[in-house]
Amino acid sequence: MLVERDEQIGKLTSFLSGAPSGGASGGRASGAGRIAVISGPVASGKTALLHRVLEHPERSGADRTGPGPLSALASPAERSVPFGVVEQLLRDVPEPEHAPAPTLAPRPDPAAHRAGPVTDEILRSFHARLAGLRARGPLLITVDDAQYADPESLECLAYALLRAPAQGAGALSLVVTRGPDPDGGAPAVLDELPYRLRGLHLRLRPLSVEGVALLLADRPGPETGPGPGEPPLTAESLHAATGGNPLLVRAVLADLRAGRTPPGEAETGPRSAAEPVDAADGAAPHAGERFLHSALICVHRADAEGPRIARGIALLGGAGSLSLLARLMETEERTAARVVTALGEAGVLDGPRFRHPGVRAAVAESLPEEEVIRLRRRAARLLYEDGAAPLMVAVQLLSHEEAAPHEPWVPRVLSEAAHAALATRRMAFAIRCLRTAESRCADEAERMRTRATLARFLWRVKPSAWAQQLRSLTGAVRAGLLPPADTLRLVSDLLWNGWVDDAAEATRQVVGVLPDSPDPAVAVELRRLWLILSSTYPGTLERIGDLPALATRGAQRPSGTAATVSEETRLTGIEALYGVLAAAPDGGARGLADAEFADSVERLLAGTRVRCETIVGMWAGLVALMYADQLDRATRWADQLVAEAADHGAPGWSAVLRAVRAHMSLRRGCLAEARTLAEEALEQLPPHGWGVCVGMPLSALIETRTAMGDHEAAAELVDRPVPEAMFMTRYGLHYLYARGRHQLAVDRHHAALTDFMHCGELMRRWNLDRSGLAPWRLGVAEAWLALGDRPAAERFAREQLAGDAGGRVRGLTLRVLAAARPAAERPDLLGEAVSLLQEAGDWHGLALALTDLGEVCQELGETAQSKLHTRRAWRIAEGCGAKELCRPRPSAPAPHDSPAAPPRTAARTHSGTTSSLTEAERKVAALAAHGYTNREISARLFITISTVEQHLTRVYRKINISHRQDLPVSLDTDVAHTA
Numbered sequence: 001m002l003v004e005r006d007e008q009i010g011k012l013t014s015f016l017s018g019a020p021s022g023g024a025s026g027g028r029a030s031g032a033g034r035i036a037v038i039s040g041p042v043a044s045g046k047t048a049l050l051h052r053v054l055e056h057p058e059r060s061g062a063d064r065t066g067p068g069p070l071s072a073l074a075s076p077a078e079r080s081v082p083f084g085v086v087e088q089l090l091r092d093v094p095e096p097e098h099a100p101a102p103t104l105a106p107r108p109d110p111a112a113h114r115a116g117p118v119t120d121e122i123l124r125s126f127h128a129r130l131a132g133l134r135a136r137g138p139l140l141i142t143v144d145d146a147q148y149a150d151p152e153s154l155e156c157l158a159y160a161l162l163r164a165p166a167q168g169a170g171a172l173s174l175v176v177t178r179g180p181d182p183d184g185g186a187p188a189v190l191d192e193l194p195y196r197l198r199g200l201h202l203r204l205r206p207l208s209v210e211g212v213a214l215l216l217a218d219r220p221g222p223e224t225g226p227g228p229g230e231p232p233l234t235a236e237s238l239h240a241a242t243g244g245n246p247l248l249v250r251a252v253l254a255d256l257r258a259g260r261t262p263p264g265e266a267e268t269g270p271r272s273a274a275e276p277v278d279a280a281d282g283a284a285p286h287a288g289e290r291f292l293h294s295a296l297i298c299v300h301r302a303d304a305e306g307p308r309i310a311r312g313i314a315l316l317g318g319a320g321s322l323s324l325l326a327r328l329m330e331t332e333e334r335t336a337a338r339v340v341t342a343l344g345e346a347g348v349l350d351g352p353r354f355r356h357p358g359v360r361a362a363v364a365e366s367l368p369e370e371e372v373i374r375l376r377r378r379a380a381r382l383l384y385e386d387g388a389a390p391l392m393v394a395v396q397l398l399s400h401e402e403a404a405p406h407e408p409w410v411p412r413v414l415s416e417a418a419h420a421a422l423a424t425r426r427m428a429f430a431i432r433c434l435r436t437a438e439s440r441c442a443d444e445a446e447r448m449r450t451r452a453t454l455a456r457f458l459w460r461v462k463p464s465a466w467a468q469q470l471r472s473l474t475g476a477v478r479a480g481l482l483p484p485a486d487t488l489r490l491v492s493d494l495l496w497n498g499w500v501d502d503a504a505e506a507t508r509q510v511v512g513v514l515p516d517s518p519d520p521a522v523a524v525e526l527r528r529l530w531l532i533l534s535s536t537y538p539g540t541l542e543r544i545g546d547l548p549a550l551a552t553r554g555a556q557r558p559s560g561t562a563a564t565v566s567e568e569t570r571l572t573g574i575e576a577l578y579g580v581l582a583a584a585p586d587g588g589a590r591g592l593a594d595a596e597f598a599d600s601v602e603r604l605l606a607g608t609r610v611r612c613e614t615i616v617g618m619w620a621g622l623v624a625l626m627y628a629d630q631l632d633r634a635t636r637w638a639d640q641l642v643a644e645a646a647d648h649g650a651p652g653w654s655a656v657l658r659a660v661r662a663h664m665s666l667r668r669g670c671l672a673e674a675r676t677l678a679e680e681a682l683e684q685l686p687p688h689g690w691g692v693c694v695g696m697p698l699s700a701l702i703e704t705r706t707a708m709g710d711h712e713a714a715a716e717l718v719d720r721p722v723p724e725a726m727f728m729t730r731y732g733l734h735y736l737y738a739r740g741r742h743q744l745a746v747d748r749h750h751a752a753l754t755d756f757m758h759c760g761e762l763m764r765r766w767n768l769d770r771s772g773l774a775p776w777r778l779g780v781a782e783a784w785l786a787l788g789d790r791p792a793a794e795r796f797a798r799e800q801l802a803g804d805a806g807g808r809v810r811g812l813t814l815r816v817l818a819a820a821r822p823a824a825e826r827p828d829l830l831g832e833a834v835s836l837l838q839e840a841g842d843w844h845g846l847a848l849a850l851t852d853l854g855e856v857c858q859e860l861g862e863t864a865q866s867k868l869h870t871r872r873a874w875r876i877a878e879g880c881g882a883k884e885l886c887r888p889r890p891s892a893p894a895p896h897d898s899p900a901a902p903p904r905t906a907a908r909t910h911s912g913t914t915s916s917l918t919e920a921e922r923k924v925a926a927l928a929a930h931g932y933t934n935r936e937i938s939a940r941l942f943i944t945i946s947t948v949e950q951h952l953t954r955v956y957r958k959i960n961i962s963h964r965q966d967l968p969v970s971l972d973t974d975v976a977h978t979a
Contacts (some may be wrong), residue, residue, distance in 0.1 A: 003246070004211040005049055008202045012036060012053050015200045016140065016173060033161035033172035035197050037146075039179070040204030041345035042301045043247035043294070046177035047144055049204065054142070067133040069140040074148035076304070085143060085153035086126060093129060118155050126156040127163060134170040146176035151187040158189050161197060180302055180342045206244030206347055209235050215249055233285050241284050241356045243347025247294050255288025287358025295348055295359040302342035305331065307366070309339040310348070314364040315375050315399075318353035319392045320383060325352075328379050369400075376403035384409060390417035394433050404436050411437040415450060418457070422612060425648055427461040445483075448476035452486055455493065456612050463652040463689035467497050474499070477506045484510045484518070488525035492616075495537045497691040498725035503537075504544045511547060528574060535578040535620075538766035539728025573617030576601050576624040581730075581768045598630045605637050610644045615653050622660055626667070627772035629806035631841065635664050655685035659697035663734075666704055667808060669844030671881035674704040692723050695731030699738035706742045707844055709884025714742045730768065733759055737774040744783055753783035771805045778809060781816045794820040808845065811836030815849045818856075826856040847877040847885050872930050916958050924951040929967035 002009070015036050038046045054069065072088035133139050141157065143149060157174060164172035178190070194201055207215070213235035233256070242248035299310045312329040322340065326333040343349040354360035367375070380396035380403070394417035397404040404410050414437035421430035434454040441447035452473055458466040470493055476482055477490060487510050494503035507529065514522070526547065533541040541547075579597065601621045608614050618641060625634035638661040645653040658681035665674035678701035687694060698717060705714035718739055726732045740755030756779035763769045763776060771778075777800035785793035797817040801810060811833040818829035830853040837846040854870035857863075877885035917925065927937045934948045941948075956962065 002045065002048060002052055003214045004207055005045065005052075005204070008038075008049055008204065009052060011200060011202060012038070012049065012175070016053060016175070018138075018171065032197050033164040033174065034199070035161060035174045035176070035193050036200040036202065037194050038175065038177045038202045038204065041206065041245070041347070042179055042298045042342070043245055043346060044204040044206065045246045046179065046204055048246075049202075050142060050144075050175060050177060054140075067136050067139055069142055070133075071142045071144070072149075072153075073144040074146055074150075076148050079148050079150055082150055082152040083122075083156070085149045086156050089141060089153075090126075090129060093133065118152050123156060123159040127160045130160050130164070130172065131170070134164065134172060138171040138173070139164075141172070141174045143174070143176045146178050146190055147181050149187070149190070151189070154187050154189045154193075158193055158196075161193065180345070206345075207239070207246060207249065208244060209239045212239045212242075212244060212249055215246075215253065238285055240350075243344070243350065243355055245298065245347030247298070248291060248347050251291040251294040252285050252288070254290045255286060258288065258290070284356050284358070287356055287362075291356075292358060292362045295356070296362060298346040298348050299343065299363065302346045302348070303339045305335055305339050306343065307363075309336055310343060310363045311367055312336075312375070313340070313343075313349065313352065314354065314360045315367075315372070315379055315396070316352075317360070317395065318351070319395070320352075320379075320386070320388065324379075324382055324386060327382055328375065373400055373402050376400050377405055380404075384413060389420065390414075391420045393417065394421075394429075398429075398432055398436055404440055406440055406442065408442065410440045411446060411450060414440070415453065418453070422457065427457070427649060431457055431461070444476075445481045448473060448481045449483070449486055451476075452482060452490055455490075459493075459652045460612055460615075460648075460650040461652070463655075464686050466652070467688060467691070470494070470497065474502050477502070477509070480509065480513075484514070485521045485525045488522070488529050491529055492532050492537075495532075495540055495729075496693060498723040500540050500543065500725050500728065503540060507544050507547075531574040531578045535574065535581050535768070536730045537728065538730070538768065539725075539762075572604050573601075573620035573624070576604070577620040577627075580624045580627045581770050581773060597628060598625060598633055601625055601630075602633060602637070605641075610641065610648060610653070619656060619660065622657070626660065626664055627770060629772055629808060629840070631664055631667055635661070635668070638664060651684045652689070655681045655689075656693065656696070658684070659693075659700060662697060662700035662704070666700055666707075667842060669842045669846065669880045669882075671704050671708050671844060674700060675708065675881070678704060692726040692729050693731050694722060695726045695729070695735035698722065699731075699734035702735075703738040703741050706738075706745045708881050711742070711746050715746070718742055727762075730773070733763060733768070733774050736762075737776060737779060740779050740783070744779070744786060747786075749783050749786040753780060753787070756780045756783055769803075771800065771803060771809045775800060775805065775809045775812070777803070778813050778816060781813070781820070785816060785819055790820040806840070807836045808840035808842045811840060811842065811849065812845050815845070815852055818852065823856055823859050827853065827860070830856065843876050843880040844882050847873045847880065847882055850876065851885060868933070872932075875930050917955060921951045921955050921958075924948055925955045925967055928952060928964055 015034070038049060040046050070089040070093070072085045074085055078084040130139060143157075146154075161172060161174055164170065174193075176190075193199065216233070216235050216238060233252075238249060238252060242252065299306045303309070309325065309329055309331070312325050316325060316328065320328075322333055322336050325340075326336040329336065340349060340352065344351070348355065348359060354363070364372070376396045376399050380393050383393045383396065390413050393413050397410060397414060404414070414433040418430040418433035418437070421427070421433060431454065434450055434457060438447055438450045438454065441450055451469065455466060455469040455473065458469050470490075473482070473490060474494070477487055482490065487506050491503045491506050494500075494506065510522075510526075514526075518526070530541075530547050533544070533547075576597070601624055604621050605618060608618055610618065622634055622638050622641065625631075625637070638657060642654060642657045642661060645657055658677045662674045662677035662681060665671075665677060678697045681697040682690075682701070690697070698720070702714050702717045705711070705717065722735065726735065736755045736759040740752045740759065743749070743752035743755060756776050759774055760769070760776035760780065763774065777796045781793045781796040781800065784790075784796065794817060797813050797820065800813045801817070805813060814829050814833035814836065818826040818833065821829065830849055833849040834846060834853060837849055850869045850873035854866045854868075854873060857866035857869060873885065877883075923941060924937055927940065928934075932940070934945050934952075937943075937948045938945045952964070955967070959968070961967065
């Protein structure tokens with residue numbers, strides 16, 4: 001099936017039948033023979049077109065009684081053989097019966113004929129042989145690949161054509177197919193004849209997408225579909241891979257009919273991990289044996305230099321210019337340009353790149369290994385000298401195990417490429433760059449600096465290997481092989497892993513050699529380290545001793561470079577954390593006013609992109625927002641950063657961000673969400689990858705499990721071993737507080753009191769006594785209350801209220817204070833606690849306070865109010881996952897008059913759907929579901945009581961319920977609690 005060739009078939013048929021051709025160019029009178037030239041790229045179907053016409057004599061105009069066509073196929077190997085094409089044409093032609101005439105055998109000496117024109121005797125002899133054939137009828141001569149024909153044969157053909165009639169009994173026609181001219185050496189007569197005679201020129205173009213679609217639809221026989229995970233074969237993808245070359249298109253289809261590559265074999269050839277991935281690679285069709293073989297045929301036939309230049313293109317992968325390609329392959333630029341053009345026309349290349357990765361791999365594999373190494377090194381050097389992007393140079397250096405030479409410029413380029421790869425999220429490639437750079441460093445200090453950078457990169461993608469990489473640097477730190485700034489950056493990593501002695505030694509070493517006016521970069525790192533030690537590792541700061549005054553009073557920050565943005569982010573984020581936590585001598589906070597502080601941190605987060613250099617500062621900013629009770633802002637930014645970390649493929653980042661986000665959910669009383677986040681964080685990062693920071697996710701999970709009533713699960717978490725160095729850090733404070741809450745919940749009151757007191761002792765000693773970090777006085781008050789010492793409980797509760805407690809902690813503390821006071825004073829205290837906790841959005845704390853309020857109302861004989869508060873508490877507890885609160889206490893009335901009755905909301909069903917509710921109806925229903933009276937709903941939503949009643953009536957009808965207590969707790973909890 002010839003596709004998109006109908007026009008050419010018609011013109012060639014008309015030409016061979018002797019009809020006037022619209023494509024003929026001017027020339028001689030009708031006394032001369034005729035010539036048609038079919039040209040086009042390699043494998044564009046030139047010969048197929050000719051054979052299609054010759055298969056049908058009525059199309060070719062041949063006389064069945066006349067002589068058959070004379071055919072010859074020229075080849076590059078016989079181009080220098082004189083009269084090679086003529087001999088093919090006359091191979092089966094008998095000698096004339098009349099008087100002898102000079103013949104072409106024996107063959108004349110090639111050298112003699114190259115020296116001058118073909119002799120008249122030979123020309124007349126050839127003409128006479130053809131004349132004898134033409135006497136029997138019109139004669140057709142075809143020559144395939146005429147660009148390879150020898151000049152002598154073409155001169156003979158020209159002589160005969162110019163002396164034969166174009167029409168009639170003795171007409172002579174010549175049809176040649178002509179492909180690309182490999183070296184521009186085709187005889188001039190091949191260009192002249194079409195213009196001297198009545199020439200028809202047919203130029204074949206590649207198939208269009210529509211043409212490819214016709215072949216795709218016409219494929220006969222069975223075939224296998226795409227492999228697992230592969231896109232279906234479409235006309236567009238097939239055209240993109242073949243450029244519309246008919247040979248390549250048919251080869252792909254033939255491979256599909258024959259079956260796929262055996263399992264385990266690469267279908268597109270091997271690809272180095274260093275190779276860039278083209279966007280179209282994912283949609284490339286299967287590269288089977290026939291396709292690759294056909295593509296290599298195109299490469300070899302397109303040009304004599306085709307295979308060699310194609311190998312250079314395969315190695316470069318589209319990088320660089322024609323000039324670079326020519327220099328790499330040590331040829332002229334015009335030769336490289338000619339090959340690129342020819343391979344592009346043949347459908348093998350698309351611009352400077354191979355259309356199909358399998359063809360590229362097949363071409364590259366034809367090079368011996370030694371030649372690959374030589375060319376890769378040469379390509380890397382040429383790209384480097386041309387000022388190419390480090391990534392382009394690195395692709396060549398990393399493409400083979402031995403491709404990167406031991407030269408001074410190599411480690412520097414690879415390090416730059418690693419940072420560029422990091423920005424484009426190619427982490428595996430970035431790590432390979434740094435590993436190779438380290439192995440090529442001649443200077444030991446440079447090698448250690450590269451290893452330190454590699455350690456930071458590993459934390460992002462392979463935390464399990466990070467600690468081992470970091471440990472290998474401790475010797476370099478002791479030996480002073482790292483610059484002071486790099487050593488100070490390393491200290492916080494050492495502290496993370498609990499290597500306190502190494503961190504202290506490294507810090508003392510740098511401080512000991514610091515001049516009075518250190519480098520600005522060193523001053524910034526010293527300031528950053530002091531802030532980290534003060535806010536996160538205060539126990540280590542005690543062991544190190546005083547840092548220079550430069551660290552505590554701040555350092556001038558460099559400005560004006562991209563690197564400075566990262567330094568600014570890290571420093572500003574950690575300063576924000578320190579500002580929230582550090583207590584002034586009078587017990588107040590050193591931090592900014594809440595609104596101003598939150599705005600500054602949000603500006604930091606909004607103006608920074610997530611990178612290795614910025615993630616620490618951004619994380620610190622998030623934690624600062626959380627400690628400052630800016631939970632709404634902190635949660636919004638945490639969710640965004642968790643999503644970005646997932647997009648970056650950075651499990652280390654994602655894990656620590658999820659741990660912080662779990663604490664935010666815990667403080668909002670969203671227990672199920674907090675549990676999920678904490679568990680995901682611990683799953684994403686192995687225990688040894690957490691180091692001392694394991695206290696962050698572990699404390700969130702312990703406290704969450706305790707609040708949910710899963711005491712066995714909490715006990716299992718408490719029994720897990722943790723690094724001893726954790727208790728010298730801020731993370732240890734979280735852990736002590738969480739463990740104290742678990743001990744309190746399982747009636748180990750003295751153990752709980754010990755944990756809370758120890759936590760408070762450390763916070764006061766480290767100057768971190770902020771309730772936003774851990775309200776240890778609240779825990780102590782609850783422990784004393786459980787031990788029956790109400791005065792001690794009241795004393796610590798009042799101390800907590802007199803401090804820096806925010807709305808959430810104040811609400812929780814008022815609840816404990818109420819329990820320490822007489823029953824008559826409790827309702828007011830608990831009512832204020834309910835308001836504060838509701839405003840702060842702590843649903844678990846709100847459920848606790850409402851439960852207590854219900855109990856005291858029952859004790860005071862206010863049964864209706866008791867039921868109202870208890871029912872609301874149960875609904876909220878059910879919604880936030882605090883299943884223990886859903887069990888009635890011995891002294892508390894069940895919300896539906898049955899002391900042992902479980903919450904009806906847990907088993908309630910309704911046939912309607914809440915999706916039909918309007919926004920106003922949903923708000924009213926949500927408030928009613930959480931225990932608010934019609935009057936309270938009226939006041940909160942600023943509507944009349946009558947409007948509330950009307951909304952509720954419509955809600956009952958829409959969701960098919962009859963009573964207020966049947967309202968589903970699944971209605972928007974946030975709407976109910978923030979209205």
